[in-house]
Amino acid sequence: RTRSGFLCQQWDASTPHDTAPYTSTQYNSSGLKDNNYCRNPFKSGQVNVAPTIWCFTTDAEKIWETCTPLGIIQAACPSGYKIGSETTRDILKVTSYVIWGLAGLYLLLIACLHSRVMLAIRLNEVAAEFLAQTPTVLIVPAAQSLLAIIWVLVWALSASFLLSQVPDSYTPTTAYESYAIAYGTSDTAGKCTDSWPTNLVYKALPNDCDQTGAQAKCWKCTPPRYNLDWRFWVSLFCFLWNNNFLIAFGQTVVAGTVAYWFFTPNDQKGFNPPGKALRAANWNAWRYHAGSLAFGSLIIALVQFIRALLYYWQKQCEQQKNQCMVILLKITQCCLACFERFLKFINKNAYIQIAIRGKNFCSSAYKAFQIILANALRFGTIALLGEVIQWIGYIFIMGCTVTVGYFLLNAMHSDISPFIPMIIYAILGYIIGMLFMNVFSLAVDTCLQCFIFAEEKGEGIDCVPEKLKKLMGGGQGK
Numbered sequence: 001r002t003r004s005g006f007l008c009q010q011w012d013a014s015t016p017h018d019t020a021p022y023t024s025t026q027y028n029s030s031g032l033k034d035n036n037y038c039r040n041p042f043k044s045g046q047v048n049v050a051p052t053i054w055c056f057t058t059d060a061e062k063i064w065e066t067c068t069p070l071g072i073i074q075a076a077c078p079s080g081y082k083i084g085s086e087t088t089r090d091i092l093k094v095t096s097y098v099i100w101g102l103a104g105l106y107l108l109l110i111a112c113l114h115s116r117v118m119l120a121i122r123l124n125e126v127a128a129e130f131l132a133q134t135p136t137v138l139i140v141p142a143a144q145s146l147l148a149i150i151w152v153l154v155w156a157l158s159a160s161f162l163l164s165q166v167p168d169s170y171t172p173t174t175a176y177e178s179y180a181i182a183y184g185t186s187d188t189a190g191k192c193t194d195s196w197p198t199n200l201v202y203k204a205l206p207n208d209c210d211q212t213g214a215q216a217k218c219w220k221c222t223p224p225r226y227n228l229d230w231r232f233w234v235s236l237f238c239f240l241w242n243n244n245f246l247i248a249f250g251q252t253v254v255a256g257t258v259a260y261w262f263f264t265p266n267d268q269k270g271f272n273p274p275g276k277a278l279r280a281a282n283w284n285a286w287r288y289h290a291g292s293l294a295f296g297s298l299i300i301a302l303v304q305f306i307r308a309l310l311y312y313w314q315k316q317c318e319q320q321k322n323q324c325m326v327i328l329l330k331i332t333q334c335c336l337a338c339f340e341r342f343l344k345f346i347n348k349n350a351y352i353q354i355a356i357r358g359k360n361f362c363s364s365a366y367k368a369f370q371i372i373l374a375n376a377l378r379f380g381t382i383a384l385l386g387e388v389i390q391w392i393g394y395i396f397i398m399g400c401t402v403t404v405g406y407f408l409l410n411a412m413h414s415d416i417s418p419f420i421p422m423i424i425y426a427i428l429g430y431i432i433g434m435l436f437m438n439v440f441s442l443a444v445d446t447c448l449q450c451f452i453f454a455e456e457k458g459e460g461i462d463c464v465p466e467k468l469k470k471l472m473g474g475g476q477g478k
Contacts, residue, residue, distance in 0.1 A: 136274055197227055255281075451464065
């Protein structure tokens with residue numbers, strides 16, 4: 001065979017290529033007769049001689065190709081290395097050591113965290129079993145999305161009206177001598193642009209200029225398109241609070257549904273009337289926990305509202321050319337953003353505790369914090385594995401949506417270009433995947449806390465899914 005793997009043609013054969021110039025009759029001493037071995041037939045004084053052995057191939061598109069002689073070592077690399085630069089070789093060597101070290105550390109972690117990894121896998125299996133037996137829970141994110149869209153549209157209409165109310169006193173009525181005074185410079189605030197939202201600047205006609213003084217004052221201010229007064233800030237706070245309450249309610253209902261299913265006896269799982277667990281969780285959230293959910297969402301809304309205020313002050317400082325305050329406010333916003341993510345994590349676990357234990361928000365948040373501290377390795381392992389599974393879910397759902405959409409479109413409208421529809425299908429697939437995987441992720445977190453509750457209290461062991469029973473009591477060194 002040749003270097004590319006093509007099978008050699010018989011030297012005396014006439015197909016697929018004509019070997020007339022190289023036959024066993026013409027080159028009787030080259031060993032061409034009745035074989036397809038790689039050879040290098042040539043005569044003394046011949047000009048066109050191959051550098052090594054070769055043959056005609058049996059591929060119709062490839063006439064001939066050289067072969068690799070047995071026992072012949074390929075030519076040495078320049079400088080003795082495939083990569084000539086010594087610096088590049090050193091970098092690659094150090095990089096390989098780092099990769100091997102990380103791989104070793106990864107294997108060590110897997111070995112040390114074997115029980116937590118197994119728990120994470122089992123919890124994901126149990127969450128999948130829950131969704132298979134209680135598909136009605138997927139109504140929750142769909143209903144949340146519908147209510148959120150309606151609420152955002154109504155609020156946007158109200159906010160648009162409030163933003164458009166720019167009072168006359170907001171815009172200076174004085175005329176100025178130059179554009180620099182009215183608009184400002186790179187380091188000096190202008191008379192028209194010293195606040196945010198900024199006023200616009202224009203030059204009046206000569207007849208409209210202020211002629212008092214030695215120089216005509218023709219540069220004037222016009223009102224901005226919008227303004228943020230106290231009414232808008234009240235509206236924004238209500239918007240944030242309602243958004244977070246809707247999220248809190250959805251998380252509590254899903255967690256309550258999972259807890260109801262988890263502590264149902266194993267022989268009854270999957271046999272309850274459709275929607276029974278969801279109805280019970282929904283009733284409990286409205287009837288007993290609305291105040292706790294309102295308080296928890298209030299905390300998040302306050303942090304988000306403060307971040308919005310800081311951003312507003314940042315814009316004001318930018319207009320005042322106060323760079324030190326701008327940097328300070330940006331750092332503060334970054335810290336608040338981290339704090340907000342921490343609060344959302346605690347709140348989510350507090351809502352799960354509310355659904356499981358039925359306590360108020362403060363007691364549930366404190367208990368959730370205790371559980372997270374006591375089971376930090378479990379939570380960390382499940383979070384890492386959950387992130388991977390979540391992305392796999394996104395990709396799988398998006399891929400299925402795009403594939404099915406393509407075949408349906410091709411079957412119904414084969415003359416239409418599929419490019420734009422595929423983009424739309426991908427976006428829809430991502431939205432559906434996000435809604436589904438958020439429910440799945442919350443189901444995993446709730447199953448973990450139900451498992452810890454059963455493990456600590458020794459209650460409901462008969463209800464613990466079979467996949468988790470073997471791991472009961474494995475909480476030492478969590």
